[in-house]
Amino acid sequence: MRSIHRTKRLDKKWLLCLILLLVLIVGGCGQAPAAPAAPAKQPEANKxxxxxxxxxxxxxxxxxxxxxxxxxxxxxxxxxxxxxxxxxxxxxxxxxxxxxxxxxxxxxxxxxxxxxxxxxxxxxxxxxxxxxxxxxxxxxxxxxxxxxxxxxxxxxREQEGAFLVGSMAAMKSSSGKIGFIGGMQIPLIEKFEAGYTAGARYAKPDIVVMADYVGTTSLAFKDPVKGKELALRQLSAGVDVLFAAAGSSGLGALDAVVAQKKLFIGVDSDQSLNATPEQRPFILTSMLKRVDVxxxxxxxxxGAAAFKGGYREFGLRENGVGYADNEYNRAVVAPYKSKLEEIRNRILAGDIKIPINRKELK
Amino acid sequence: MNGRNQILLLRFAAPVVSVLLALAAGALFMLVAGYNPWQVYATLLTFSLGRADSIGSILFYATPLLFAGLAVAVALKSGILNIGVEGQYLIGAFCGAWVGFSLHGLPGWLHLPLAVAAAMAGSMLWALLPAYLKLYRGVHEVISTILLNYVAFSLLHWLVAEVFMDRNQQIPAGLGSPLIRTPLFDAAVAAPKLHGLLRLFGLDVPDYIAVNLFLPLGILLAVGCWFLFRHTPLGYEIAATGQGPLAARNVGIAVNRVQLKTFLLSGAIGGLVGLSHLFGYYDSFDLDFPRNFGFSGIAVALLANNHPLGVIPSALLFGLLQRGGEGIQAFLTVPMELVVVLQGIMILCVALTMRWLDRLLLRRERGTGA
The missing domain is CATH 3.40.50.2300 (Response regulator)
Structure with missing residues (x-):
């Protein structure tokens, strides 16, 4: 009998909770205008x-x-x-x-x-x-x-932009060792690695390039912890300039580089712009891939009814890839600019053939 | 008042009440996040239940979760926590895909079953490893299966991105990126669609929703598992092992053997996870083949309280939440992060309150039964 009484009491408490919650919701809904579930609205002209x-x-x-x-x-x-x-x-x-x-x-x-x-x-x-x-x-x-x-x-053509930042990294490095961290080893990311390594060797033939990949699933592009670990490993091996093409995993690598006061190269966006003021001095540049533009x-x-289908290519010639030159890194980049300009022209003239994967790199 | 009737009523009311409570908790969260819960729920429900393509999507999304939930639930019945369904189904799916793209000229009635058998075998073999480690070397399956998941991911990367990658994709060198996928499947391996059958029920699902044969297969399998536990000696042994291995051993059950069988059964069922997508929707095995079904399967089984038939509504609820999530993203611009939190809160609430009500009922039953 005692157990029945206990459950009854429990029931009441529980009912009270339920009612309280329901009241809360109804109350909450009352405040906000209860718009109907948006069905397909008529598209406004000119929007x-x-x-x-x-x-x-x-x-x-x-x-x-x-x-x-x-x-x-x-x-x-x-x-x-x-x-x-x-x-x-x-x-x-x-x-x-x-x-x-x-x-x-x-x-x-x-x-x-x-x-x-x-x-x-x-x-x-x-x-x-x-x-x-x-x-x-x-x-x-x-x-x-x-x-x-x-x-x-x-x-x-990511490899062209990567070639330039690779050259810059090699020229800037004083240890003779630079690093690359990619998200997943797939053809797209190998283009970054191959271009970067080739560019570095072009500027400094005896440069050592360490390359690591974060993972084997798409999680590899959002694993800052692993990115940081790999960066620390490379830094402890003597790397002093590190390029990451690894989505938000690269943010972990940036943390490691900043903590050890070495240099980082961002990717795709100009990562100096969205970094914190403490991080900025340690961002050498970013390899730009101007998806935003x-x-x-x-x-x-x-908007102008002038859409064209088909293929649009973006390389150095189209200014679709390149390296970041902003108010934060201008002074650091300045000494290398003429050399980089020369490399750029040679790429455009077709004098330099840039590898697009590990196989071509060798 | 008649106690038994009351209990019966409560038993049926329990799922409803728990869903209501989950809705309430979700609503609280949305209020805090600055959205109108009423509007969010109205959109979620009208969008996911008011359109034929949504119903189709829910069924399509629920299919792999049905198998994954069953794979986890079956193992749990005998006391094995198979966290490795994730790796098992991916390995299985790859084996199935291998049969799909390497054989040509077979008729569909032979090719598809062959591919399914390969998937089940592959997944089962991948489960054999932790099963052996557990039963003969004493390595706990939670550790071994979690670690083997990573081995499976890396193995798949190697198989798809290196060994079997289709390098004949028409794409200019050095520009953009090819897909990281195997060669295309033979057309004969495609899973028959279910659209004709659904039309008989008055549901006109558009062609681009790939509800297919694997859905009824999953439901049949759920019924089969229920039958196994309810009406067969092996099912009894599995349940007895799960509830108390020592007691089971004392009444003469070969506990190790039963657990080995269950682990392998779980692995084989795991091989069916994702095949509805692989042969019903995709045309090759992509490195980006849908992940997380195995992990979701743990939640599906949990929600179903390990009951094979309970896995069906449980998987459907997950499907509904995914489809509903698409709706509230698209119509109310609720960001995906909030959608995921909302889904998590609701699932957690349903599971918790179901458990709570169950215990309440149990206590009450004991009370009146005395």
Whole structure:
């Protein structure tokens, strides 16, 4: 009998909790205007609707993904209320990229970005079903596109920018040892490594380049702890300039480099700009991959009804890749500028052939 | 009032109450985060239950979780915490993919079952390792399976990015990036879609949602597992082993053997995880093949309280939360981070309150039964 009484009392307490919670919710809802679930709104004329899908966990890497977002923000500043943006991110398993692109297209987006080559198949499928919507694929390649297609692929020659920062690293290094940390060992990241190493050897043939990769899954691009560990290992082996092409894992490497007062080279975005004041003196430069400029340009094009499908290449010639020269590192970079300019011209003239993977490097 | 009726009522009310409580907790969180909970829930529900493509998506997302939940639940029944479903299903899926892209000219009725068998075998072999280590070397399975997951990830990277990578992709050298994937599958290995069947139920799922044969297969398997535990000697031995290995040994059950069998069964079921995506949606094995199904499976099993049939609604709830998450991201611009936190809170709340209500019921049953 006692147990029954106890459960009864428990029941009451529990009911009270429930009621309290419900009251809280209803109360909370009462304050905010209870708008109906947004159904497909009529698209306003003259509005430019732009959607962007990051890659899994890519947001906040201060590098590649944030670069694309910076382009979106710049366009927003330029176009103001005329521009309506939506930014989505896939689920952890990454199996809903296509559905997210599709949702954006169904909501009458004018332009949809897929950030990363992992969107290649998803964009190919969705673009077919939505001929009115323009799609932009960053880093990925879809064959047989024409200027009138509704897909544009943004393709970069990362190895050219990496070659320049590699040369700078080798010239700056006093220990004769420089380092590279990549996210995952895949063709895209090998381009950074190969260009960097080749550039370093070009500037200083006896340079030693240590190279490590963070991991074997896409988690490798968001693992600052492992990035820091690898950086510490390289630093203790005598590396004094370190280049990381590893998404937010690179932020861990930056921490390690700053703590030991050595030099860091950022990637994709100008990482001096979004670093803390304490970190800035230790950022030699960043290898730029101007996804931001391309994103902003494309939005402008679509706004002016001048979108062109097909392939857009970005290398040194197009100023799509390069190295960062900003108010924080100007003095450090200055002595190397003429030499770098000379290398740049030789690359443009085709005198230097840059390897694009480890095999070609050897 | 009749105590038994009350208990019956409570038993059916329990899931409803726990979902309500989860909604309440989620609402609190959203208020704190500055969103209108009413609006978020309304969008979540109308979007995920009011459109045929959403229903299809939920079924599609739930399918691998169904298998993953079962793989974990089966092992747990005998007291084995198989954290390694993650690595097992990835290895299995790769083995299946291997059959998918290397064999050509077979008819579909032979090719797909062959690929499925390869996936199950691969996953089972990957589970054999920790099973052996546990039963014959005394290495706890939690440690060995977690570590073997990393071995599996690295192995896959090597297999896909180095050994089997399709280097014939049409892409200009030095520009952009190819996909890191195996050669394309033979068309015969594609899993039959379920759209015709769903249409009979009045559900017109669009073609781009790849609900396929693996969904009914998963449901059948859940029923099969339920039958195993409910009506077979092996099922009884498994449950007895799980509840008290020493007692089980004393009544003459070969505990080691039972655990070995269960571990392998769990591994084999794990091999089915993700095949719905692999053969129903993708056309090759990509290094980016969906991850986390194995880890989600632990939560699915937990939520189902290890009941094989409970895994079905549990997996569906996960599917619904994923689809709903897409909706509130797209329509209310709630960032993904908050969506994930919300999903976590809701799942945790459902699991906790279900457990709590269960205990309450148990106590009450004992009270009236006396």
């Amino acid at each position: 430019l609707r732009v959607g962007l899908v990051f890659d899994v966990g890519g947001r906040g890497d201060k590098s590649f993904n944030d670069g694309a977002y910076a382009g979106l923000e710049a366009a927003k500043k330029e176009l103001g209320d005329r521009l309506e943006i939506k930014v989505l991110e896939p689920a952890g398993s990454g199996d809903n990229r296509e559905q997210l692109l599709r949702l954006l297209a169904q909501e009458k987006s004018d332009l949809v970005f897929g950030v990363g080559f992992m969107f290649t198949d998803a964009i190919r499928k969705v673009a077919k079903d939505f001929p009115q919507t323009k799609f932009v694929l960053v880093d990925g390649y879809i064959p047989d596109l024409k200027p009138e297609s509704n897909i544009a692929c943004l393709l970069y 391309a994103v902003q340009d494309t939005i402008r094009q679509v």
